[in-house]
Structure formats: C-alpha cells, structure tokens
Amino acid sequence: MKLIETKSDMRGSITAVNGDDHFMNRITSIGITEGTTFQTVRNDKKMPVLIYLRETLISLNRADAERIEVTSK
Amino acid sequence: MTGSIALLGQPNSGKSTIFNNLTGSRQHVGNWAGKTVEKNEGTYTYNGTKYSVTDLPGSYGLSGNSDEEMITTDYIKSGQSALTVVLVDASQLERSMFMLAEFARLDKPAVLVLNMIDVAESMGKTVNAEALAKKLGIPVLPFNATDSKDYDKLKKLIEDELKAPHRLIVPAPAENKNVKENSKEKFEWVDELLSDVTQTGDAVYKMSRFDRVMTRPVLGKVLCIGVVLLAFLVAMLIMIPFMSIGSMIPTILHDPVDKLLTGWNVHPWLVSVFSTMLPNVLYFTISMASFVFGVNIVFGYLEETGFLARAAYQFDGLLSKLGLQGKAICPMLMGFGCTIGGACGTRVMDNWGQRMLAMSIVWAIPCASIWSIIPVISGMFFTWWQTLLVCVGILLYVVITMIVVSKVFSRKLAPQATRSGMIMELPPYHKAHWKHIIKEAFFKAWDIFKRALGTVTLVSILFYVLSFSKDGNVDNSLLYRLGTFIEPVTKFFGMGWQTFMAFVSGAFAKEAVLGTLNAVFMGDNSLMEATFFSKTASTDTALLGTAMSAAISPAEALAFMFATTFNIPCIMALSTTYKESHSLKWTVKVALFYICNALVLSFIVYHIASIFM
Known part of the structure; x- marks a missing residue:
C-alpha cells in the first residue's frame, strides 16, 4: 500500500521509494530509506502526513507520500 | 597564533545557537x-589564541x-579550516548521524x-560517548x-x-552512484556504529497533548x-520602553541645538538639519531597532520551542x-502589524x-499604519459602507499582489527544483x-541600528532637501516645483501634485501621509515638519476632509489610497529588507516592481472609478 493510504497509529516498514534523484536525495537523507520501520502519527485530509521514523517526527506533503510504498507490520 | 574551525550540522541540530554563543557579537555575515x-x-579568543x-x-x-551541499563539501575539502566540528542531535541520534556518514x-x-544531550536524557535515551569515541x-x-x-569544554x-588532530579510524561507508542505495548504506553504517553504544526509549511514538491540538486541521491553524498575533503584541510591549525614551530625543534636543547653532550664525537650513531632522532620524531608527529587538525575542522563542515547525x-x-x-x-502574519517585523521575521x-x-511578498501586506490612515482618508469622501468596500477591495488586491509577486520573482528565487519544506x-x-535568545536579539537589533542609521539619514536628507522651503510655505519647496512640473505625468496615473506628494512621503513613512496631505491642502504646516513630526503632530481630519473633498475628486482619492497602500513600504522596512x-x-x-505596481494600479483604479463617480 501507499503511505498516503495509511491510518493513524499504523506501524509498518518502508518497502519502496520512487522518484527522481533530487527527490530521492531529500527523502533518503532525512532517513526515509527502504526497510526502515515507521509509525503513521496523523493522516488528515488535505494535510501533510505525519510519520515517526528513526526517532524523528517527520511531515511529508501528500504528493510525496503518494510516492512511498509501505507494508503494515 | 590563530586557529580555524568549521561547524557542520543538519537543520535543527542547534548549530546556530552554538555559533552565536561561541562568537557573540564578533560576527560577519556575507x-x-x-x-x-x-x-x-x-x-x-581562548587562552590568548584567536579562533575563526x-x-x-x-x-x-x-x-x-x-x-548548500556543494559549498560545504568544497569548503571542507579545501582544508581552509583545520578542524570540522560535526554536530548531531543526541535526541535523534540515528537520523542525525547521517551527516557524519x-x-x-x-x-x-x-x-x-x-x-541536546539534556533532551535525549529527559526522553530516557543514553549514549556511551566514550565507547563511541x-x-x-x-x-x-x-x-x-x-x-x-560545556562551552569551556x-x-x-x-x-x-x-595541536594533535584526530581523523575517523572507522572506514567510511562505500560511495554508491545510486542515491537510494547510497543513503541506505550510510544508514546501515550508522546503525552498525550505534548498535552497542546507545539505548533509545519507547519504540511507539505518542504525541504530546499539545501536539495533538496543534496538528488538528482547523483548530491548529486558528x-x-x-x-503569532499575541507574539506581535508582546514584541510591541518590549518595544514601548525603548521607543518612549527615543521619542523624547527630538523634543529634548530641538531647542538647545537650535539656540546653540543659531547663536553661532549657522545658516537656518543647516540649523534645522541638526535640530529637527537628525534627532528625528535617531528617534525613527531607535524605534525600528527596538521593534526588531522585540520581534527577534518572540520569534527566537517560538523557533526554539518548536512552535514554528508546527x-x-x-x-x-x-x-x-x-x-x-x-x-x-509567521513573518506574513507579522506583516499585518509591521513590515519591518515581517522582514526580519523571515530569518x-x-x-x-x-x-x-x-x-517581497510581506511587502504586499498592508501594515497597521496603513490600516490606520486608509479609513480616515476614505471617510472624507465616502460613507461608512463604501469605506468598508474600500478595505475589502484592498484585501482582495493584497492576494492578487502576492500571486503576481510570486509569479514574477519565484522562478529566480525559488526554482521548482529547490523548493524545500515539503519534507x-x-x-x-x-x-x-x-x-x-535575548543576547542574540540584542546583537541583531544593534547591528540593524548601526546599518539603518546611515541609510535612513541619507534618504532623510534627500527628502529634506526636496521639501525644504525658507518661509515654510509648500509652494517654495523643490518638491512642489518637481510635483507641479511632472503633474501632467502623474495626472495620467490619476494623481494630482498634492496626492502625488503624499504618495511620495508615504514611501518615506506611512504615518507621514496625513501630515503631508495637511501641509499640501491646508498650507498651515511646512512639508518637512509634517514628515518629521508626523508621529507627534495631530491633524484635524474634519477640516482636512472639507479641504480635500473640495480640491480633488473621489476617483482621485480612491486611486491615491490604493497607490499608497501598495507602494513600497516605509524606508525603514526597505532598509531592513x-x-x-x-x-x-x-x-x-x-x-x-512595487513602485510600478502602485502607479499602474492607481491608473486602473482612477480610470475605472471615473466612469462610475
């Protein structure tokens, strides 16, 4: 499933990140790499998705969250 | 003897706090x-040695x-600094160690x-620094x-x-051309390093109660x-004591300086430069710097606590x-109070x-001074509900200006590829x-005071020369001659020489607009005094209204109001920018851009309004 489809408090791990090098560089240097476990903290309509990953609360806009594939644990 | 070091760290790693505390006021920004x-x-300086x-x-x-990344890499490679201090956030160690990788x-x-070892400890996280070293x-x-x-340490x-430098002995992670793999390998390198030296707290994240409220879609925005509005009020409160001391300067200095210089037979023109203009410039600049001080304190607080990120x-x-x-x-909301606050809030x-x-977008937001003069002028020509319409019209045009400014400038300033903040x-x-926070706010305010004093003095002298007249009569000033000379042109944009002059003085200080209108329509004040004593002089708006509505058409008044609102902000905001x-x-x-925007807007408003009025 896509990160954007996850519900609050769901825990899982990142399975794939898709995008150009620029996007990939930004997203992976903040810690969103394949295999990382995460927790969706908040996912409201029209708002960025809040996830907790590598001890950090991260906000991702919806278009970016669309490009991240995850699996629930 | 000297030494040279560089600070390296991710955003939010506390780098600027450490930089400011190490160097204090001995900073250079370029x-x-x-x-x-x-x-x-x-x-x-430490133990007699100077460090850069x-x-x-x-x-x-x-x-x-x-x-940013190219500059950093090239700089470290060049070896200009003998030592790199790598900063990581101990409370988010795994993620921030990526920089070391x-x-x-x-x-x-x-x-x-x-x-932030204190924050990490309060979260129940421990790091064995010796083992890691x-x-x-x-x-x-x-x-x-x-x-x-800790700074001494x-x-x-x-x-x-x-004296005896160390380099990493652990082999660097392999470089991989594939961005995804590259980051992955580096995080594995970090995980390997931290595996037996750290203990992290709970794996499940629980939002604090405050965060649960702050991240709600509607309530959070409200x-x-x-x-931010509260922060603006606090900034004003901080500014008031400094400003009230500053406001005494023109009154205290005027008479003694005037007497002294006149006694020395100095030319009256120069006398008023020293007795009226310069003390007022000092007062303006003190007000501005103290406001910057206040804004820096509240924004520093909001940033450090983490509110700004929310x-x-x-x-x-x-x-x-x-x-x-x-x-x-935050700077944009601040702009409704004061453009100076908005500009320095972009920090x-x-x-x-x-x-x-x-x-440049904050400039489009009408500051409190504009909101205080527009209803007054509008009230001279229009009924209360028409005045309300004028204000709504201004607000609508604020949005339009913002969009246009963004269209015009964002391609250069914020190219699509570099837009960050989404992650x-x-x-x-x-x-x-x-x-x-207070120390840093003071340094910034002092810095802006020193720099602005020069700019404001220069522009003041220019305006002073233009508005000076020997007998105090507007008709004898250079500005009048210039204004009437180019009136055919300004008329094209919808403004006669009087309103154009007020338009020009509005670019100097918005508060000066009423005083200038008073001077040009009533002729009882000198233009120069109207500008420099605008904050203390009171204007009889009822009388002015009668005089103005007799002299100019409602269409011209409307064009003037729009032009003044969307012209460049005051000279202090300009110099802050x-x-x-x-x-x-x-x-x-x-x-x-703003001057052209104001003139074109004035043209459009005047000619459309002329059809209906």
Missing part, C-alpha cells in the same frame, strides 16, 4: 562567492547537488558534538547548549585537537494565527502555491531565495534558552 547562500563567520569559526550552511546530507569520505580532522577514533563531546560550562577540546506544518500546503515554505506564515527560513521571496522534521518541544537580504540588487528590483 555570501559564499557567487552564490546566494549566506556565509556566517565569527571569531573568539565558519558556520557551514545547514543541509541534511552532502551527496546532493544543492548549492556523509562527512566520513572527506577524511579530515574532526570532533563529534552530541548536542573509541569506535570512531575522534573525540565525542556530550553537549548541552544551555550550559556555559568545547573550546578546550578545540584547542587540544588543533491557534497558530492567535499565537505552524509550518499547518500552512505548508497553502503557501506552497506561492512558492514558499510553510514557515513563511527563521533556512534558504536565502525563500527569504527574499517571503520578504521536514517537527523537532520535539524544547525549553527556550532565554539568555541566548536590504540588511536581511544583503542584496542591494534584489531590494532595488523588488522596490521598482
């Missing part, structure tokens, strides 16, 4: 050669091709500072930025390391706006349409282009370091 990235340098500190631009990594391949002398081969210093003893460590989260979607990061919401943004774009971290709430952006070129560019 730009990296050929780049629009801000370069901060400073010095400090370079604050490297903040970025999450060093592999990307952004200006990126740094490793450069193979230069380094120390690792575990900043042993693995890495470089010193590791747990650090609490609020503890002055850091300075001592730097002194020792410059709260953000409320907090506001950015709330408004990122809306502002990305203007090419801005969510963080720009919280981490990229120069974003800051310049935010400042950002929300740091945990921190306690504010008051001492540091210049000071904050370090770019005369861009300040002038944006100023020219």
Whole structure:
C-alpha cells in the first residue's frame, strides 16, 4: 500500500521509494530509506502526513507520500 | 597564533545557537562567492589564541547537488579550516548521524558534538560517548547548549585537537552512484556504529497533548494565527520602553541645538538639519531597532520551542502555491502589524531565495499604519459602507499582489527544483534558552541600528532637501516645483501634485501621509515638519476632509489610497529588507516592481472609478 493510504497509529516498514534523484536525495537523507520501520502519527485530509521514523517526527506533503510504498507490520 | 574551525550540522541540530554563543557579537555575515547562500563567520579568543569559526550552511546530507551541499563539501575539502566540528542531535541520534556518514569520505580532522544531550536524557535515551569515541577514533563531546560550562569544554577540546588532530579510524561507508542505495548504506553504517553504544526509549511514538491540538486541521491553524498575533503584541510591549525614551530625543534636543547653532550664525537650513531632522532620524531608527529587538525575542522563542515547525506544518500546503515554505506564515502574519517585523521575521527560513521571496511578498501586506490612515482618508469622501468596500477591495488586491509577486520573482528565487519544506522534521518541544535568545536579539537589533542609521539619514536628507522651503510655505519647496512640473505625468496615473506628494512621503513613512496631505491642502504646516513630526503632530481630519473633498475628486482619492497602500513600504522596512537580504540588487528590483505596481494600479483604479463617480 501507499503511505498516503495509511491510518493513524499504523506501524509498518518502508518497502519502496520512487522518484527522481533530487527527490530521492531529500527523502533518503532525512532517513526515509527502504526497510526502515515507521509509525503513521496523523493522516488528515488535505494535510501533510505525519510519520515517526528513526526517532524523528517527520511531515511529508501528500504528493510525496503518494510516492512511498509501505507494508503494515 | 590563530586557529580555524568549521561547524557542520543538519537543520535543527542547534548549530546556530552554538555559533552565536561561541562568537557573540564578533560576527560577519556575507555570501559564499557567487552564490546566494549566506556565509556566517565569527571569531573568539581562548587562552590568548584567536579562533575563526565558519558556520557551514545547514543541509541534511552532502551527496546532493544543492548549492548548500556543494559549498560545504568544497569548503571542507579545501582544508581552509583545520578542524570540522560535526554536530548531531543526541535526541535523534540515528537520523542525525547521517551527516557524519556523509562527512566520513572527506577524511579530515574532526570532533563529534552530541548536542541536546539534556533532551535525549529527559526522553530516557543514553549514549556511551566514550565507547563511541573509541569506535570512531575522534573525540565525542556530550553537549548541552544551555550550559556555559560545556562551552569551556568545547573550546578546550578545540584547542587540544588543533595541536594533535584526530581523523575517523572507522572506514567510511562505500560511495554508491545510486542515491537510494547510497543513503541506505550510510544508514546501515550508522546503525552498525550505534548498535552497542546507545539505548533509545519507547519504540511507539505518542504525541504530546499539545501536539495533538496543534496538528488538528482547523483548530491548529486558528491557534497558530492567535499565537503569532499575541507574539506581535508582546514584541510591541518590549518595544514601548525603548521607543518612549527615543521619542523624547527630538523634543529634548530641538531647542538647545537650535539656540546653540543659531547663536553661532549657522545658516537656518543647516540649523534645522541638526535640530529637527537628525534627532528625528535617531528617534525613527531607535524605534525600528527596538521593534526588531522585540520581534527577534518572540520569534527566537517560538523557533526554539518548536512552535514554528508546527505552524509550518499547518500552512505548508497553502503557501506552497506561492512558492514558499510553510514557515513563511509567521513573518506574513507579522506583516499585518509591521513590515519591518515581517522582514526580519523571515530569518527563521533556512534558504536565502525563500527569504527574499517571503520578504517581497510581506511587502504586499498592508501594515497597521496603513490600516490606520486608509479609513480616515476614505471617510472624507465616502460613507461608512463604501469605506468598508474600500478595505475589502484592498484585501482582495493584497492576494492578487502576492500571486503576481510570486509569479514574477519565484522562478529566480525559488526554482521548482529547490523548493524545500515539503519534507521536514517537527523537532520535539524544547525549553527556550532565554539568555541566548535575548543576547542574540540584542546583537541583531544593534547591528540593524548601526546599518539603518546611515541609510535612513541619507534618504532623510534627500527628502529634506526636496521639501525644504525658507518661509515654510509648500509652494517654495523643490518638491512642489518637481510635483507641479511632472503633474501632467502623474495626472495620467490619476494623481494630482498634492496626492502625488503624499504618495511620495508615504514611501518615506506611512504615518507621514496625513501630515503631508495637511501641509499640501491646508498650507498651515511646512512639508518637512509634517514628515518629521508626523508621529507627534495631530491633524484635524474634519477640516482636512472639507479641504480635500473640495480640491480633488473621489476617483482621485480612491486611486491615491490604493497607490499608497501598495507602494513600497516605509524606508525603514526597505532598509531592513536590504540588511536581511544583503542584496542591494534584489531590494532595488523588488522596490521598482512595487513602485510600478502602485502607479499602474492607481491608473486602473482612477480610470475605472471615473466612469462610475
């Protein structure tokens, strides 16, 4: 499933990140790499998705969250 | 003897706090050669040795091709600094150690500072610094930025390391051309390093109660706006004591200086420069600097506690349409109070282009002074509901101006490829370091005072020369001659010489508009006094209204109101923008845009209004 489809408090791990090098560089240097476990903290309509990953609360806009594939644990 | 070090760290790693505390007021801000990235340098002295500190631009990594990352990599490679101090956030160690993984391949002398060790401990996280140092081969210093003893430890460590430097002994992670794999391998390198030296707290994240409220879609936004408005009020409260002392300067100095110089037979023109103009310039600049002081304190507080990151989260979607990061919401709201506050509030943004774009958009927001003069002027010509319509019209045009400014300037200032802020971290709430906030706010205010004094004096002299007349009669001033001379042109834009003159003085200070109108329509005040004593002089608006409505048409009044509102903000805001952006070129560019915008707007409003009125 896509990160954007996850519900609050769901825990899982990142399975794939898709995008150009620029996007990939930004997203992976903040810690969103394949295999990382995460927790969706908040996912409201029209708002960025809040996830907790590598001890950090991260906000991702919806278009970016669309490009991240995850699996629930 | 001298030593040279560089500070390297991700955004939110506390780098600027450490830089400011190390160097104090001995700082120099410039730009990296050929780049629009801000370069901060400073010095400090320890045990008789002078150290220069370079604050490297903040970025999450060093592999990307952004200006920030290239500058940092090139600088470290060049060896201009003998030692790199790598800062990581101990409360988010795993993620922030990525920077060290990126740094490793450069193979230069380094120390690792575990900043925010106090926050990490309060979360129940522990780091075995000694074990980590042993693995890495470089010193590791747990650090609490609020503890002055830790700065001594850091300075001592730097002194020792410059004599006997250490490099990483752990092999650097392999470089991989594939961005995804590259980051993955580096995080594995970090995980391996940290595996037996750290203990992290709970794996399940629980939002604090405050965060649960702050991240709610509607309530969170309302709260953000409320907090920023409150912050504005607090900034005003901080400013009031300084300003009231400043306001006494013109009154105290005027008579003695006047008497003294007249006694020496100095030309009356020069006498009033020293007795009227310069004391007022001093007063203006003190007011401005004290406001900047207040704004820096409240924004420093909001940033350090982590509030700004929440506001950015709330408004990122809306502002990305203007090419801005969510963080720009705070300076923009501040702009409704004062454009100076808005401009210096953009400091919280981490990229120069974003800051310049935010400042040029903040200029479109009518400040409190405009809101105080527009209803007065409108009331002279229109009924109360028409006045309300004028205000609504102005608000609508604010949105249009913002969109146009963004369209015109964002391609250069915020190219699509560099737009950041969509991915950002929300740091945990921190306690504010008051001492540091106040100290830093004071340095910034002092800095802006020194620089602005020159700019404001220069422009004041220019305006003074233009508005001076021997007998105090407007008709004898250069501005009058100039105004009437170019009246055919200004008439084309919808303004006669009187309103055009008020338009020009509005670019000097919005408060001066009423005084200038009084001078040109009533002729009982000299133009110069109207401008410089605008904050103390009172205007009889009823009388002025009668005189004005007899002299000019409602269409001209309407055109004038729009032109004044959307012209460049006051000269103090202009000089703040210049000071904050370090770019005369861009300040002038944006100023020219606003002047043209105001004139074109005046033209359109006048000619449309003439059809109906």
